[in-house]
Amino acid sequence: MAKKAEMSLCSGERRILVVKRGLYALGIASMLAVAGCQSTNQTADMISIEKEQGSRENIDSLSSVIAANPNDPNAYNVRGSAYGRAGEFTKAVADFNRALQLNPNFYQAYANRALVYRNMGKPVEAANDYTAALKLNPNYDIAYIGRGNIYRQAGRVDEAFQDFNRAIELDTTDGRAYHNRGLIYQLRGQHDKAIDDFSKAISLSPSAPEPYNGRGVSYLALNDDENAFADFNHAIELNPKLAESWANQALVYERKGDKVKAAKSYQHAVNLDPKYQPARDGLNRTRGAS
Template sequence: MMTETANTLPLHAVIAEQEKICQERPNNIIAHHTLGLLYRQAGRADEAIRELERAIELDGHSVESYINLGAIYFDRGDVARALELNEKALSITPQMAEAHVNIGLIRQQQGDAAAAVECYEKALQIDPQLLTAWLNLTSACTMLEQDDKAEEAARQAVTLEPDSGMAHNNLAVALYFKGKFKEAKQHLDRAKELGYSVDPRFVQGLQAKLGQ
């Protein structure tokens, strides 16, 4: 009879196993970091924060812990703390593309799309294959009415991940603002097929342009 592996166990059981590991190895950075990620996955944010902070306490250069802790604070709406944590990660590892993307997203949420574009472009200089950077660059350029740049970024995202509903949706939006309504409809339909929840207002606006 085969025994269950960690990959087939329910999340609460995996968490219980990881808690035991942390109890047995209280100074193990990876153990606390992993438990923090599991807590976050389970929606237990306070406990996730505690474990990630413990990982950082054990190793002040635990860049991934700073990044993941920042993500929790961002989700909570504490963008100032999220920014601080991502900037700390960059001070340790300046070439961390993910941190540049995260800071860009914060800047974009703060309404500074130009600063966001700079962050996404820095990320792409480090990792040209980073899908989130292309996706976010598309939306930031759209905000700035940089339509050519938005279309280029959106096409790059679709090329990187043809089965990303968000990438096809972003490209549809970019094409809409370029007046390429038929092609926009094609990508919007593909986004729907892939299960992406499209904005009904955008659907209506595009249909109006197509005379439907």
């Protein structure tokens, strides 16, 4: 298994919502199709802006290291990661460029630059960098996961599935591989397999709320409201600031006929993310409940 040298990530890509068959004249198959599009359009692999790692003091310290070792590609790679954490993406790319000039075989720098390109809204450049990393190291699981996310969001689901499979075959310990493959199983209506993958993702990343939301959606698709509700509630406990968790919880309340609680949860989701359409739609359905 390849060692992880890419910047650590926070997951912000998994927003899926389904409704029970026949509810509000929407079949579960059609709603899953909508949910798949909703999830596909979300941004994956967002860099987590961290004050400590991206602080001016930390960057100044790394700059001192570079001044003392101006031909060390590792130093540029580390500072580029710090710039990425600080949200200074142009400077990050410049450092990764320099690292690759000094060491054209530095596959981790390709993957790090790809991640920054993703955050800059340049998926083509990002995919090319992940591919370059894989040419240098065909066993680099991180690059398969990153490229797979780009393919999945571009609608190239079969290619994404192959990349996630390859990462899993390499015994990756990165839960994103299982989570994102689970999303594809979910999109294909293979909910038992999706649940297995989400459960594996949870075992690898137990503090991440997204796999709980994903697994809960598939439980709903199988009409297992009890387990779905437990997963959505746990997702909220892990991170109460995700709109989709509250909207998913609201959906279970709605399925139970408790429109008052549903409306409160939908409203909370809208407050967190006014643009999250499933929450807005749910609130419109349940607003005014007494």
